[in-house]
Amino acid sequence: MTSLLEGTDRLVTRGTDIGARIDGLDGAATAARGRLDDGLVDAARGVVDRAAGRLKLSATHTVVGIAGATGSGKSSTFNALTGLELSAVGVRRPTTSWATACVWGRDGADELLEWLGIPPRHQTTRDSMLDLGRSDQQAELDGVVLLDLPDHDSTEVAHHLEVDRLVSLADLLVWVVDPQKYADAAIHDRYLKPSVEQQDVLLVVLNHIDTVPEERRQSMLDDIRRLLDEDGLDRVPVLPISARLGTGIPELRAEIARRSAEKQSTRARLDADIREAAGRLAEANGDVQTRVVEPTQVAELDDAFADAAGVPVVVEALERSLRRRGNKATGWPVLGWLGGIKSDPLKRLDLDLGEDGRRLSGRTRAALPAATQVQRARVDDEVRGFADKLSTGMTPAWVAAVRRGAASRLDQLGDRLDQALADTDLGAARLPAWVGIVRVLQWLLLLAAVAGLGWTGALAGLGRINDPDTISVGGVALAVVLLVGGVVLGLVLGLVGRLLVRGMARRRATRADERLREGVNTVTHELVIEPVEAELAAYAAVREGLARARA
Numbered sequence: 067m068t069s070l071l072e073g074t075d076r077l078v079t080r081g082t083d084i085g086a087r088i089d090g091l092d093g094a095a096t097a098a099r100g101r102l103d104d105g106l107v108d109a110a111r112g113v114v115d116r117a118a119g120r121l122k123l124s125a126t127h128t129v130v131g132i133a134g135a136t137g138s139g140k141s142s143t144f145n146a147l148t149g150l151e152l153s154a155v156g157v158r159r160p161t162t163s164w165a166t167a168c169v170w171g172r173d174g175a176d177e178l179l180e181w182l183g184i185p186p187r188h189q190t191t192r193d194s195m196l197d198l199g200r201s202d203q204q205a206e207l208d209g210v211v212l213l214d215l216p217d218h219d220s221t222e223v224a225h226h227l228e229v230d231r232l233v234s235l236a237d238l239l240v241w242v243v244d245p246q247k248y249a250d251a252a253i254h255d256r257y258l259k260p261s262v263e264q265q266d267v268l269l270v271v272l273n274h275i276d277t278v279p280e281e282r283r284q285s286m287l288d289d290i291r292r293l294l295d296e297d298g299l300d301r302v303p304v305l306p307i308s309a310r311l312g313t314g315i316p317e318l319r320a321e322i323a324r325r326s327a328e329k330q331s332t333r334a335r336l337d338a339d340i341r342e343a344a345g346r347l348a349e350a351n352g353d354v355q356t357r358v359v360e361p362t363q364v365a366e367l368d369d370a371f372a373d374a375a376g377v378p379v380v381v382e383a384l385e386r387s388l389r390r391r392g393n394k395a396t397g398w399p400v401l402g403w404l405g406g407i408k409s410d411p412l413k414r415l416d417l418d419l420g421e422d423g424r425r426l427s428g429r430t431r432a433a434l435p436a437a438t439q440v441q442r443a444r445v446d447d448e449v450r451g452f453a454d455k456l457s458t459g460m461t462p463a464w465v466a467a468v469r470r471g472a473a474s475r476l477d478q479l480g481d482r483l484d485q486a487l488a489d490t491d492l493g494a495a496r497l498p499a500w501v502g503i504v505r506v507l508q509w510l511l512l513l514a515a516v517a518g519l520g521w522t523g524a525l526a527g528l529g530r531i532n533d534p535d536t537i538s539v540g541g542v543a544l545a546v547v548l549l550v551g552g553v554v555l556g557l558v559l560g561l562v563g564r565l566l567v568r569g570m571a572r573r574r575a576t577r578a579d580e581r582l583r584e585g586v587n588t589v590t591h592e593l594v595i596e597p598v599e600a601e602l603a604a605y606a607a608v609r610e611g612l613a614r615a616r617a
Contacts, residue, residue: 090614131236396563515552521545
């Protein structure tokens with residue numbers, strides 16, 4: 067935006083913030099693009115471009131447009147102000163879509179005339195070498211670029227377009243009306259009513275006052291005043307003139323000269339245009355405080371996404387898998403062999419057990435059941451509710467924008483959640499070290515039981531179980547002690563191990579659930595929260611920019 071502000075210091079007195087206003091409207095229009103009505107945004111962008119373009123041009127010239135309907139005497143007024151017959155009048159007026167320009171003080175005006183789009187053949191320099199004897203009345207208009215615009219009610223479309231273009235560019239507008247058509251809706255509805263913000267750079271001139279009986283002149287002026295007040299233009303002055311006789315022309319020239327000398331019209335026009343465009347954008351934008359995403363809202367989305375992704379299924383399968391493997395490792399080996407025919411719950415879901423499992427399986431995606439219709443409906447409801455809570459009180463355009471942002475990437479949700487689950491290390495690759503110790507103890511107890519069984523069988527075959535010479539413990543043969551002790555201690559150790567495994571599996575499942583939900587949370591932020599926050603940031607940028615533009 068810095069380039070747009072070049073030339074501002076040449077135009078405006080120190081301390082003005084017109085550059086900041088343009089900057090604010092520019093930022094608001096940029097952020098509103100694709101969210102608010104394109105027509106409003108285009109209009110605001112046009113104001114920014116025109117204001118920036120005008121600020122780069124001559125600060126010593128004031129562009130004054132003379133506009134009016136056919137027969138109003140607009141061109142006669144233009145000629146009377148210039149003191150030259152520059153514009154053809156009446157039936158002699160040419161059919162052209164170009165405006166005529168008269169410049170007082172050519173130095174620095176060329177770029178301005180080029181920006182206005184006035185061809186050189188329609189330009190006249192009032193203080194040229196051909197006008198050495200100009201009067202003081204003409205000298206007071208130094209710095210004025212006077213434009214005679216085409217008739218705004220012309221049947222030529224090109225005339226309408228040219229009038230509309232130059233009306234938006236002029237620093238000061240003089241609307242010429244006549245006694246017959248001063249109340250014409252064409253000028254009031256199309257040009258005057260929409261110019262409430264620009265009324266400080268408007269003048270209304272009642273021409274042909276000489277054709278009105280003297281006793282009716284004041285009442286006609288009062289009627290024009292009433293119409294302007296109804297249009298909201300209560301600060302716009304009304305001047306009676308007769309361009310043919312020169313009546314009122316000195317007063318009109320003096321008013322134009324005064325405003326040009328003060329160098330306020332350009333700034334006032336730019337300010338008015340900026341405020342008007344900003345006001346229209348503000349009406350469409352709304353002014354509610356920007357909301358922020360609350361952690362509880364994120365948690366609700368995460369729950370819905372985790373449910374749809376099958377996180378509870380994975381956590382349950384992990385816990386069951388850990389318990390199965392842990393029980394098999396810590397339980398009595400004989401019972402472990404019998405229970406080994408059951409498949410691992412995690413393998414049924416095609417979930418990896420870690421880096422080792424990933425290398426072995428060569429798979430990167432989980433074979434989880436697809437989300438049910440109920441789960442998908444919950445996701446849709448949560449996303450819509452999330453967007454609606456954050457857009458409560460906003461205008462319909464922003465409600466729609468936030469909803470679009472929330473749903474803009476939901477088509478990627480299934481794949482992203484599936485990948486997030488597949489990429490999460492569930493922590494099931496290795497069992498705790500104490501499980502290995504228990505496993506060794508179980509095998510030692512099993513070996514003791516087997517040894518005791520064989521020894522007991524041998525003693526029984528020899529009839530020496532109760533032989534006093536047989537090695538015994540507390541009066542019981544050591545062989546029987548090994549057999550019974552190995553089995554009983556193995557079963558007891560298995561029961562204790564089962565309890566320990568249950569706690570271990572629950573803790574690991576809880577940690578895995580946290581890791582899985584962290585992955586889901588990453589997907590939630592990427593696919594839903596970040597797009598919504600981008601829309602909220604755009605809304606805040608529009609609101610902030612409009613506040614600066616209207617300050």
